[in-house]
Amino acid sequence: MKMTEIRIPDLGDFDAVVVVEVHVVDGQEVKENDPIITLETEKAAMDVTAIHKGSILSVSVKSGDRVSTGDVVAQLSDASSLLGEATNQPDKAYDLAVIGAGPGGYTAAFRAADLGLRVALIDKNNVLGGVCLNVGCIPSKAFLHAAKVIDDSKEASLAGIDFKSPVISLEKMKNWKNSVVDGLSKGLKGLAQQRKVECFQGQAEFKSDQTIEISLENDRQEIQFSNAIIAVGSEPASLDFLPDDPRVIDSTGALEPKEIPKTILIIGGGIIGLEMATIYSALGSKVTIIELLDQLMPGTDKDLVKPLEQQLEKKCEAIYKSSKVIAAEANENGISVVLEIDDQQQQQIFDQVLVAIGRQANGNKIKAKDIGVDVNDNGTISIDGQMRTNCRNIFAIGDVVGDPMLAHKASHEGKIAAEVIAGQKSVMDIRCIPSVAYTDPEVAWVGLTENQCKNQNIDYKKGIFPWSASGRALTIARNEGLTKLLFDPKTKRVIGGGIVGTNAGDLISEIALAIEMDCDVSDIALTIHPHPTLSETVALAAEVFDGTVTDLYLKN
Ligand SMILES: Cc1cc2nc3c(=O)[nH]c(=O)nc-3n(C[C@H](O)[C@H](O)[C@H](O)COP(=O)(O)OP(=O)(O)OC[C@H]3O[C@@H](n4cnc5c(N)ncnc54)[C@H](O)[C@@H]3O)c2cc1C
Numbered sequence: 001m002k003m004t005e006i007r008i009p010d011l012g013d014f015d016a017v018v019v020v021e022v023h024v025v026d027g028q029e030v031k032e033n034d035p036i037i038t039l040e041t042e043k044a045a046m047d048v049t050a051i052h053k054g055s056i057l058s059v060s061v062k063s064g065d066r067v068s069t070g071d072v073v074a075q076l077s078d079a080s081s082l083l084g085e086a087t088n089q090p091d092k093a094y095d096l097a098v099i100g101a102g103p104g105g106y107t108a109a110f111r112a113a114d115l116g117l118r119v120a121l122i123d124k125n126n127v128l129g130g131v132c133l134n135v136g137c138i139p140s141k142a143f144l145h146a147a148k149v150i151d152d153s154k155e156a157s158l159a160g161i162d163f164k165s166p167v168i169s170l171e172k173m174k175n176w177k178n179s180v181v182d183g184l185s186k187g188l189k190g191l192a193q194q195r196k197v198e199c200f201q202g203q204a205e206f207k208s209d210q211t212i213e214i215s216l217e218n219d220r221q222e223i224q225f226s227n228a229i230i231a232v233g234s235e236p237a238s239l240d241f242l243p244d245d246p247r248v249i250d251s252t253g254a255l256e257p258k259e260i261p262k263t264i265l266i267i268g269g270g271i272i273g274l275e276m277a278t279i280y281s282a283l284g285s286k287v288t289i290i291e292l293l294d295q296l297m298p299g300t301d302k303d304l305v306k307p308l309e310q311q312l313e314k315k316c317e318a319i320y321k322s323s324k325v326i327a328a329e330a331n332e333n334g335i336s337v338v339l340e341i342d343d344q345q346q347q348q349i350f351d352q353v354l355v356a357i358g359r360q361a362n363g364n365k366i367k368a369k370d371i372g373v374d375v376n377d378n379g380t381i382s383i384d385g386q387m388r389t390n391c392r393n394i395f396a397i398g399d400v401v402g403d404p405m406l407a408h409k410a411s412h413e414g415k416i417a418a419e420v421i422a423g424q425k426s427v428m429d430i431r432c433i434p435s436v437a438y439t440d441p442e443v444a445w446v447g448l449t450e451n452q453c454k455n456q457n458i459d460y461k462k463g464i465f466p467w468s469a470s471g472r473a474l475t476i477a478r479n480e481g482l483t484k485l486l487f488d489p490k491t492k493r494v495i496g497g498g499i500v501g502t503n504a505g506d507l508i509s510e511i512a513l514a515i516e517m518d519c520d521v522s523d524i525a526l527t528i529h530p531h532p533t534l535s536e537t538v539a540l541a542a543e544v545f546d547g548t549v550t551d552l553y554l555k556n
Contacts, residue, residue, distance in 0.1 A: 003057055004095055004226065006036055006074045007116030008048060008067050009422050014041045016066040024074065028056045032392075033423060036074050037061060048073055049423035051095050051117070052226040052393070070116055092198075094120040096421055097212055097225035099204045099366060102130020104398030104410030105231030106188060108418045113195035115422035120223055121192065122200040122214055128188040131233055131399075132407040133181060135252040140275055142177040143255065144438050147282030151440060158477050168283060170260060177255075205367040209391055227393045227421045230373075230381060231414065232366055234359040234399035239267070245330040248353045251276065261285050261351035263317070265337060267325055269296040271437040273356035274312065278439045280354075281315040288350070290320045290339060297437060301450045303464075304443050304500045307480040311440060328353065361400045368394075385427045387417035395421065409433050432496075432515045436505035441481055444508035447496030447515045448486055460496075461489045463521075463545025465537045467501050469552055472532040478502045483537035485511065485524070487545055492520040497541075503534055510538050521546050 011017060021038040024030060035047040036056075054077040061073050094117075098109045101123035109121040127134060153163040192199055200223070202216035213222050236250035247261075254276050260283045266273045269291030281287045289312070291298070296312070296319070297305050312319060320341050327338040334349045361379035369375045374382050374390045381396040383389055389396050395417040398410030412430070419426035434446040453460040467473035467481035481501020488495050497511035514524055524542035529535050543549035 004051055004054070004076045004093075004118070005072045006048065006051060006076055008039075008069055008071045008073060009115040009424070011041070011069045015068050017041050017068070019061050019063055019065045019067060020045065022059060022061065022063055024056045024059060026056055026058055030054065030056060030076070039067065047423075050076060051421070051423065052076070092120070093224040094118050094198070094226070096120070096227045096229065096418070097122065097223060098229045098231055099212065100130060100231035100233055100398070100400075101125070101128040101199070102231060102233045102398060102410060103132045103407040104233070104414040105130065105229065106192070107411040108229050108231060108397060108414030109197045110191060110195055111415045111418035112421060113197050115418065115424075117422055119197045120200060120225070121197050122202065122204045122212065124201070124203045126201050127185045128192065128199070129181075129185050133184055133188070135255055137407050138181055138184060139177050139255040140251070140279070141438055142180050143173070143279045144275060146173055147279045148440060150282040155477060168260070170257060174256065206371045209371045209393060227395065229387075229414070229417050229421075230363070230366065230368060230389070230394065230396040230400055231398050231410070232362040232400050234361045234379075234405055236355065237358045237360045239325070239355055239357065242328050242353065242355065243330040243335065245335065247330065247335050247351065248328075248355065250355050254280075254354050263288070263334070263350045264352045264354055265290065265325075265335070265348070265350040266354045266356055268356035268358070269298075269319070269321070270356060270358065271297060273354070274308070274437055274439045276354055276356060277312060277316060286317040287315070288318045288320070288348070289316060290323050290325060292322070292324050294322045296321070297443065299451060300443065300445065301484075301498055303482065303484070304445060304498045307441055307482070307500045308437070308439055308443055310480065359399065359405055361402060363396070363400050385429070386420045387413055387428070388420070404433055404435060406433065406435065430516070432512055434508045434512050436508065438505055441478065441501045442504035443498075443500045444504040445496070445498035446508050446512045447494070449496055449498065450486065453486065453496070459489055460486045461545060462486050463541040463543070465540040465544055465549070465552070467537060470532070470534065470537050472534050472536070473501065475532065476502060483507070483541045485538070485541045485545060487521055492522075494519050494521070494524065497538075499537075501534065507534055507538065510535065
């Protein structure tokens with residue numbers, strides 16, 4: 001008979017904690033979350049609970065014993081044995097199987113292992129890290145760093161330093177980017193090994209609500225689980241009418257360029273499209289951006305996007321808004337496209353076309369529907385505040401549960417799902433998730449935006465500090481930015497904020513913390529920020545709202 005060990009979860013700073021009560025005896029039937037033992041630390045009492053239903057095979061502790069993180073307290077018949085001895089019984093059983101090893105999946109797997117669960121982590125790729133590490137956040141930021149060095153060297157002439165035009169070795173740049181990715185990837189592998197998380201490579205599909213089939217080429221194996229987390233992420237959305245040609249690429253192709261195209265059309269003016277425009281324009285391509293809606297980064301407050309748009313206008317060949325591509329064909333000179341701009345059609349030819357029109361969740365690719373999980377037509381999976389799907393032992397996290405499709409959201413959700421499965425009372429109880437475009441200038445926002453306040457009739461007042469009055473912004477010759485805080489006019493609490501400018505992505509964390517901690521205007525304005533820094537602009541925006549700012553003159 002297979003069995004599950006119930007272990008002491010992560011006790012943080014506590015060690016050798018006293019068992020004050022044992023609630024079960026050998027042979028007793030228990031349900032999921034039934035208490036097995038109660039522990040008492042100096043601070044609180046805590047139950048260690050059953051991970052799933054089953055019968056207690058043996059209890060390893062008695063009242064008065066002292067236990068530490070990871071100690072086995074009882075053995076529980078495995079969920080599989082509840083089904084009787086099925087034919088073709090899989091030989092591997094886990095407390096938790098995680099499908100997808102992106103930032104959501106590996107975080108969930110690691111947290112669950114830290115809490116004493118036996119964990120399987122499955123990915124079709126032979127490396128951990130998912131989209132974020134391998135073809136998303138990290139490689140794009142490596143290229144964006146290279147782009148910034150190139151752009152900064154041009155701007156240095158303002159300060160009297162003239163560099164020659166850079167000589168770009170694309171191969172060396174790619175090798176450097178890959179070395180960053182490889183280093184992090186090896187780190188993840190080591191972290192999985194240290195935690196004894198068992199990693200499987202292969203395409204995973206549900207066979208039942210307790211079995212997953214993993215296939216890699218002609219090999220197939222099944223593993224059994226008590227709980228599963230679906231963390232299969234998303235993939236780039238495509239346009240059916242574009243030709244199947246190596247010169248038509250998505251973000252993955254754009255981050256592994258074979259050459260620097262002389263001309264490139266970027267379809268989609270969202271964050272990924274604009275980050276790519278920043279990279280390719282710095283590398284020397286003539287970049288054209290086409291966006292269906294009437295602004296770049298649709299949905300983002302216009303005042304935050306404007307300084308970025310002004311910079312991109314200088315760097316790009318053309319930016320078309322309220323426009324679309326309606327046809328395309330591949331020929332020997334490039335990809336010939338028909339653009340519809342201001343209701344007029346025009347034909348243009350590009351060396352490459354990059355499609356960045358959004359991402360599609362992968363929920364429909366793992367046979368989750370077949371076992372009763374609610375999967376929407378667009379591939380997203382519905383969950384509750386504890387990341388649980390409509391099936392009790394199946395959870396979903398990250399891009400596959402929908403917007404915002406961001407790595408830090410995925411990993412936060414991963415931790416919650418793991419903790420819930422380990423019997424903790426965790427829940428997604430957050431005020432805000434920051435968003436960042438790592439363009440030049442960067443654009444970042446968190447909490448409510450002005451657009452959301454207006455659309456949802458939420459009363460707000462704002463304080464804006466223009467970076468043209470920031471000493472630090474002037475010394476780095478990047479004074480086009482602004483910092484904006486939104487306040488509840490009654491309580492004067494911070495409800496949102498946005499920053500456009502150099503390092504906005506780092507600066508936004510202070511506003512996120514302010515929202516999380518319920519700070520009001522004086523908490524921020526009275527916090528002494530170091531001078532001269534860009535972070536000062538957050539305090540100065542609060543002062544603007546408060547009417548106390550001395551770095552500007554505000555007319556009453
Ligand atoms: C170019 C680009 C830049 C980005 N930049 C940022 C950024 O700067 N900041 C940010 O927060 N976000 C960024 N993102 C988004 C971020 O990458 C995703 O939000 C994040 O990776 C989602 O994590 P996840 O764990 O949900 O899934 P993913 O990272 O998508 O991982 C899912 C994993 O599941 C595996 N998988 C899928 N199906 C199966 C199956 N059937 N069997 C086995 N394995 C399977 C996949 O191989 C993959 O490894 C970027 C994305 C792109 C494309």
